[in-house]
Amino acid sequence: MYGYLARRILATLPVLGIVALVVFAILHLSPGDPAALIAGDHATPQQIAEIRGKLGLDRPLYEQFVVWLGSLLSGDLGISIFSNQPVTRLLAQRMEPTISLTITTTIVMVLLAVPIGVIAAWRADTWIDHAAMTLAVLGFSLPIFVVAYLLIYGLAMTWDVFPVQGYTPLRDGIGAWANHLVLPSLTLGLSFMALIARITRASMLEVLSQDYIRTARSKGLGPRQLLIDHALANAAVPIVTIIGVGVALLLGGVVVTESVFAIPGIGRLVVDAILTRDYPVIQGVLLIFSGVYVVLNLIIDLFYVVLDPRIRY
């Protein structure tokens, strides 16, 4: 078991390295002069040269990478071109709304998707199954912002249940905080719930056809014990895996959702940064989100040990 744990942790490092490489490469290997891109369409050759010098873009590529990587590892993500503030500070300021949204959404997503998948598998091939899966696919087929606007139209405009936009920090009251997060979480949750529900259903179906389920039934166990202790416990590994994938999609969806609901989080930050071609910010956000995803996957892999005793021994 410890070998497994150690190997998984070590395997993370090259992935993080590649991520850093990719993020670096995007800016530098693109057609066009990075300095000109950063300077913008209306810059003079003088300004471009100035930027090139300031950001060290005239040094050889590998040297730039090493320097950049070095500053990364020491916690320096560069300075925002637009606002002249350290990227790290900008990220820190915007972190709370994004984290709130991500966590509430993950909870909504899992609490909705897993039971739906379990019930769909339990009543496979009935109308419940077909209805549930079709609904799930529907959520997955609409672009996130359309789901967002549908929810806003229905629950914020037509019936004034929730606020249309905005975010209230936690310290200003948990009620208002939650109230503003309902629609955004639902939006994201509904969109990605499909994936989790489908895999849950598939995994459960696979498990329910196994011999040990027949044994459990022959003991006289009721549906609750059957489905949870015996079926779900064995179906857990693929389900937890797909929840990890769901969170990755979530991190991308956060960008759009914050944009639609005017939530001042990291997603909004990166959208603004695109419009202003603020590369240090874009790089910083990419690194943070990717890093979170990689660490999350690691945690899930480590969690497998708890789920499946066969790995332990």
Add this chain to the structure above:
Amino acid sequence: MDAEPLLVVDDLKTWFFTRDGILRAVDGLSYHLKRGETLGIVGESGCGKSVGALSILGLVPMPPGRIVGGSIRFRGRELVGLDEPAMRAIRGNEISVIFQEPMTSLNPVMPVGKQIAEPLMLHQGLSRRAAYDRAAEMLDLVRIPDARRRLSEYPHQLSGGTRQRIMIAIALACRPDILIADEPTTALDVTIQAQILRLLRQLQRELQTSVILISHNLAVIAESVQRVIVMYAGRKVEEAPVAALFRRPRHPYTVGLLGSVPRIVRGAAAPKTRLAEIPGMLPALSEPVAGCAFAARCSLATAECRTAPPPPLLEQAPHHFAACWHSERAREVAYG
């Protein structure tokens, strides 16, 4: 002592409704089981013996299967059509079953102790500690050494024979009246087979449980049961005390089964005979046969055998029943 039998199966019909037609897996099966008795059900694969047994506990997958007729009375209580909660109270509690594949019949992610404790907590309302204590006792009962430590182990850490013992422990935990053993040794090594069968016999004596032992292996049947039923194409074709069946079978199919068992005879005078096989194949379960289901493969078959109605089960000798128009000449049937 002719007390009311513990279990009475009367004209049971379990059919499967599939896209390709109706499969009549069990088509009019009747037998009974007395208290403390061990009954063997023998027949080739596909003859309906497992389905018949699973029907007792309602464990046949309900789409596409269904019990379309007949009755199953356990202690006078009708089981066919019983509602699910009542059925669950019987499963694992008053009637238990163990299956063929010990390697895959245990939950891989649950410690075996908990798997034994589950029915105890459910049916007898024991607390966790009491249930685990009883589970340890059960492990002792099935002769697994070092019981306490085994409780927290997982199935993949145990051998096939041990897993089957655990299955037996689970099945007998609540001291059921009837244990159905569906091919319990088929998937095990020969040496382990013998151990498990011996264990089953010992437990049957100690706990006075009635046992229905299902197997296609005649040797297993011969050494473990008191009475035998031979099944063919969803019906019972012969029934007798075990010694009588082996000494003088009264149905051509049984003769064929016995003849197809290889005999180890030592010495130069050992007859060099071919292993006789029964020609032909089982009839497709989806096409009902008018007369005797075995007629197509039987050298003794006459026109009477091929037309309806199928031969009834008649008592050919004391306690010895066979469904054949030519039962007295059964041993003359030619094979090979």
Add this chain to the structure above:
Amino acid sequence: MAPRQRGLLRRYPMVVLGTMLFLLVLLITLAAPLLATHDPQEIDPIARLRAPSPEHLLGTDALGRDVWSRTIFGGRISLMVGLLVALLTSAVGLGIGLVSGYSRLADAIVMRVMDGLMSIPAILLAIALMSVTRASISTVILAITLVEIPRVVRLVRSVVLTLREQTYVEAAVIAGTRPARIVFKHILPNTLAPLIVQTTYICAAAMLVESILSFLGAGTPPEVPSWGNIMAEGRTFFQIAPWLILSPGLLLGATVLAVNLVGDGLRGMLDPRIARRM
């Protein structure tokens, strides 16, 4: 209807439904010049932000342009992006996957890179790629392709690796068959089925990603009336003119749904394990 066709409809209703829906959308967008009621670019400041009416089937936008006409013309862009991305990712992904499955050295490098790419959330990666290039339909297509390729590579690679273990492939190798022939005769046909299914899903995903990119302002150039752009323009007026976003949005959703259903159906038909359960 011939019995075989009827059997198809009953057994795979979703595929048939999805395909018909997709073909319907395709027809509408292809026939856009015939079905459009107005010139999609025609500005009419007097008729701004009108609700859907017989004259303007889906209403008008902030510049008085007819939303219905813009939408069906815009469909062409989205469908084109979806289909081209699907084709490109399949072709390139297949190539890389085959090489990776065969050469252990290539595999080590390729898989690390793919892992890294997949660790960056798709939309963010697409956004970042778009931010370093001049916006155009081609760059959008290329960017989304790059984002979706790792999935295909992974799939092809795993199929190749599994197939190489198969006895009949080993037999071919021992018999001295050249690698190229083994690839074409044994490996390629078996990768096609899962590849087709995956490609279908990628087409759907690509259409969604394009619309999100355009919505955020990082996708197709503003002059191009892709569905994403139409919805982006309608953002500020949502509370007074919700049809600006909802009409193209629901149409896009229907199209993506259709493609997803086709993918599901194909998977059911081509994967024997699932087909049995149907």
